[in-house]
Amino acid sequence: MKRWIAIVVIVLVAMAVPQVLNPSGYWMRVFTLTLLFAAMAQAWNLIGGLANQLSLGHAAFFGIGAYTSTILLLKFGISPWIGMFAAGALGGLAALVIAVPTMRLQGHYFALATLAFGEVARVIANVWTSLTGGPGGLSVPFVPPSFAAYSFKQLLPHAYIALVALIIVTVIFEVIRRGAMGYRLRAIRENAAAAEVIGIDTTKVKLQTAVISGVLTAMLGTLFAQVAVFFDPDTAFSAASISIRVALIAIIGGVGTAVGPILGAFFIVPIEELMNDLFSSGAAGLSQLIFGVILIVVILWRPRGLVTIFEALRARLQGRGAQS
Amino acid sequence: MIPAQPLLEIKALNAGYGGIEVLHDIDIEMQEGEFVCIIGANTAGKSTILRAISRLVPNVRGTLRFKGVDLAARTAHDIPSLGIAHVPEGRHVFPDMSVEENLMLGAFTARKSTDLKQRMERIFELFPRTRERRAQLAGTLSGGEQQMVAVGRALMLQPKLLLLDEPSHGLAPKVVEEMHDAFVKIHQGGTSILLVEQNVGLALDVAARGYVLESGRVTLKGTSAELNANPAVRAAYLGI
Ligand SMILES: Nc1ncnc2c1ncn2[C@@H]1O[C@H](COP(=O)(O)OP(=O)(O)OP(=O)(O)O)[C@@H](O)[C@H]1O
Ligand SMILES: [Mg+2]
Numbered sequence: 001m002k003r004w005i006a007i008v009v010i011v012l013v014a015m016a017v018p019q020v021l022n023p024s025g026y027w028m029r030v031f032t033l034t035l036l037f038a039a040m041a042q043a044w045n046l047i048g049g050l051a052n053q054l055s056l057g058h059a060a061f062f063g064i065g066a067y068t069s070t071i072l073l074l075k076f077g078i079s080p081w082i083g084m085f086a087a088g089a090l091g092g093l094a095a096l097v098i099a100v101p102t103m104r105l106q107g108h109y110f111a112l113a114t115l116a117f118g119e120v121a122r123v124i125a126n127v128w129t130s131l132t133g134g135p136g137g138l139s140v141p142f143v144p145p146s147f148a149a150y151s152f153k154q155l156l157p158h159a160y161i162a163l164v165a166l167i168i169v170t171v172i173f174e175v176i177r178r179g180a181m182g183y184r185l186r187a188i189r190e191n192a193a194a195a196e197v198i199g200i201d202t203t204k205v206k207l208q209t210a211v212i213s214g215v216l217t218a219m220l221g222t223l224f225a226q227v228a229v230f231f232d233p234d235t236a237f238s239a240a241s242i243s244i245r246v247a248l249i250a251i252i253g254g255v256g257t258a259v260g261p262i263l264g265a266f267f268i269v270p271i272e273e274l275m276n277d278l279f280s281s282g283a284a285g286l287s288q289l290i291f292g293v294i295l296i297v298v299i300l301w302r303p304r305g306l307v308t309i310f311e312a313l314r315a316r317l318q319g320r321g322a323q324s
Numbered sequence: 325m326i327p328a329q330p331l332l333e334i335k336a337l338n339a340g341y342g343g344i345e346v347l348h349d350i351d352i353e354m355q356e357g358e359f360v361c362i363i364g365a366n367t368a369g370k371s372t373i374l375r376a377i378s379r380l381v382p383n384v385r386g387t388l389r390f391k392g393v394d395l396a397a398r399t400a401h402d403i404p405s406l407g408i409a410h411v412p413e414g415r416h417v418f419p420d421m422s423v424e425e426n427l428m429l430g431a432f433t434a435r436k437s438t439d440l441k442q443r444m445e446r447i448f449e450l451f452p453r454t455r456e457r458r459a460q461l462a463g464t465l466s467g468g469e470q471q472m473v474a475v476g477r478a479l480m481l482q483p484k485l486l487l488l489d490e491p492s493h494g495l496a497p498k499v500v501e502e503m504h505d506a507f508v509k510i511h512q513g514g515t516s517i518l519l520v521e522q523n524v525g526l527a528l529d530v531a532a533r534g535y536v537l538e539s540g541r542v543t544l545k546g547t548s549a550e551l552n553a554n555p556a557v558r559a560a561y562l563g564i
Contacts, residue, residue, distance in 0.1 A: 187418055187429055194416035197378060198477065199404035199433040 057114030065221020091218020137232030254305025419463025430480030
């Protein structure tokens, strides 16, 4: 009960925030990106948290999503709302193609293999000029503003779309985590040998998870394209600013929990933006350094993620309750 | 009369890992209702036989049939639904799940079953300590209790054939005894058992007959009484 009240309050606050921000201002952009990255980290959380496979290749699905809807819009005038589903289908297919050979790999090997796949996707996007426009990038064409065309005068609607996306991805994550599939994944995570002998098809469950994660990430790539308006292969398929960042957000926030990626995004994205802002004029690289130091401190302080702050708080409150 | 179809039929089985063959020309046959053991020294390939039956060993050649079904054509996750439950070597429980959750997952492939509570009740009767600890996380149980959970989880499937891989390894003598009493009861309840043991004395105590495995070959087979009386077995495994 208390939990539901908390969820409703948080959603209401999130809905109120865009109302007090400048409708097309800097902070609206930060807020929207934070929500999008939270949703992406949540989609990553399926494979990274529930299936316990550290993917560093999610930029592949993200980039495919951004490019698919934008190319469909450019070449055929198809609304990104529809393009988003084509993006999801291709993202799921790409996840299957990547997961089949890599899913048996454990730990670092899986991480490295997915990182390599992400890089391959980036190279392909750079080289396949006739389709993607190559290194020059793509601009989302201007269409008269309307909801059906997914085109708006202000950033404000994007913030709400990102919020809805985050809620949907989080609900999907939670439904999977609590359902039969979540149980299977948990059994595999806790003891792979035992999971095998009780008849869990470990490969199949992990593939299903990877595909769902790929579909969602690609659809979020479409949303990103609509916000960014312009992107090139090196941004949409970036290992550092997409793949690793998304994994980092989930890890800093708390892997395998629904709250973790949201906390992680609201911690990392604004700080990163602020750092870039404060130090970009002075010494280049200084912001990166400070950001890195902050990350190290947080990881040392909360190795299992920022979510553990809540556990500690709850324990303390209960302790106090017991005393009085 | 048609001769009864064997429950388990292994003929000229060769199996191994990577390029290395571990089992050579294994012949093992079990009828329904039998309690059979496989004994042998370390690395003889005992676990590999059970793992081959469960299709956890990728490279197998030869005949591998269960009630006439060709196991070689199946994959690991098909095996439980055929009625074969495998308790692997080592204490494989789900550590962060309760005892009850562990048991429930055992019946994972028995989707339609409505009598899971009764099945669990029977396991609690067999291993009373699992009832006391039903809500406890399996990872915090003692070694013996974890092994009881692992066996109980396999029984949740109500298997026709139970594969036990060194279930008493590393347990206190009293727990080992408890465990073997339970196996006798499970067998009396109608489940066929294929038991792998290094503790040869105990294995021959509970099983009706056995196979001796040496370097991946069956070198001897017979009733438990015959094996017990065999000078080679006595010298090599019973230390007499
Ligand atoms: N996964 C594996 N990959 C490669 N070789 C393996 C693997 N598992 C077992 N082996 C090898 O196969 C041989 C037989 O192993 P197996 O585990 O079947 O023996 P065992 O009789 O059960 O021994 P123990 O009594 O020690 O359990 C050993 O030489 C072992 O090194
Ligand atoms: Mg063994």
